Amino acid sequence: MIGFALLYAGPMANTARVWWSDPEAGHGLLLAPVALYLAWRRGLDRDSRPNPWLGVGVIATSVLVRWVAALAAEAFFARASMLGALMGVIVFFYGIRQLYAWWLPALLLALSLPLPEIVLGSLALPLQFEASRLGAALLSARGIPVLLDGNVIRLPGHDLFVTEACSGLRSLTALLSLGVLLGGILLRHPATRVAIVLLAIPIGVVINGVRVFVTGFLVLFVNPRLAEGFSHMTEGWLMFLIALAMLGGISWIAMAVERRFMRGPADA
Numbered sequence: 001m002i003g004f005a006l007l008y009a010g011p012m013a014n015t016a017r018v019w020w021s022d023p024e025a026g027h028g029l030l031l032a033p034v035a036l037y038l039a040w041r042r043g044l045d046r047d048s049r050p051n052p053w054l055g056v057g058v059i060a061t062s063v064l065v066r067w068v069a070a071l072a073a074e075a076f077f078a079r080a081s082m083l084g085a086l087m088g089v090i091v092f093f094y095g096i097r098q099l100y101a102w103w104l105p106a107l108l109l110a111l112s113l114p115l116p117e118i119v120l121g122s123l124a125l126p127l128q129f130e131a132s133r134l135g136a137a138l139l140s141a142r143g144i145p146v147l148l149d150g151n152v153i154r155l156p157g158h159d160l161f162v163t164e165a166c167s168g169l170r171s172l173t174a175l176l177s178l179g180v181l182l183g184g185i186l187l188r189h190p191a192t193r194v195a196i197v198l199l200a201i202p203i204g205v206v207i208n209g210v211r212v213f214v215t216g217f218l219v220l221f222v223n224p225r226l227a228e229g230f231s232h233m234t235e236g237w238l239m240f241l242i243a244l245a246m247l248g249g250i251s252w253i254a255m256a257v258e259r260r261f262m263r264g265p266a267d268a
Helices: 002-007 009-021 028-042 052-072 075-094 096-101 103-112 117-141 169-186 190-221 229-261
Strands: 147-149 152-155 158-161
Touching (some): 002 009, 002 075, 028 169, 052 075, 075 096, 096 103, 117 147, 117 152, 158 190, 169 229
Antiparallel strands (some): 152 158
16 A cells, blocks of 8 residues: 555645646545545445455556556546556455445546546537537527527627536536436436436536526626626526436436336345
8 A cells, every 4th residue: 555655646646636726627526535435334345355366467557557647648547547556456455346345436536537638628619519509599589689609609789608617517527426426325226327327418418508598698688797707606506506406306206216116136
């Protein structure tokens, strides 16, 4: 463990710094402690036995990735290598069954890793266009003259820019992580767990489109300043809470479906 700490001190410090400073990765500040708590609560599997050779293989592969990442100055692969090495240590000392028992904490830790900027950029752009399209469609449905130009919604006397920060990627990432957490804690069957995670995607996209619509409506009929600053941020938080409530409601329905129609043995 001392060797692990020395080898991955840099990636650990870099990951913590990104969690703290980058809003797109801030969910890691919540996911990492929750993952550690869930692992502690689950405890050790009494039937698991150490797999030293498999553990050494996973650790060696992770260290190799760490070395290549250092040569390429690629932070994401260094972080992924850190997670892989941690999995290898668990397999070495406790066995593959223990890693399976800790599948939810391991998945949450993986989701907490900040993505590369090139991946974030490639995801944010289509989300910007989709939010613009949905927002413009809702405004048009209200009888408001709208001209959509890429990620710019042209209203009478105002232009509404759907920037990268308004793409909804941040809230979508958080919703996916919460979907994994809710599915792992509340649900028992893989099908319903996967369904909750998949449903988080359209919920996040639609809610962000509604947010763009509300922003455009307020800009046009109330005050243009409501599209910026504290008011805009507060509106985003309110919309995220609505999305979270929807995801929680769907999870409750999924629990009822499991109790009614899926009476098989529970998953770990």
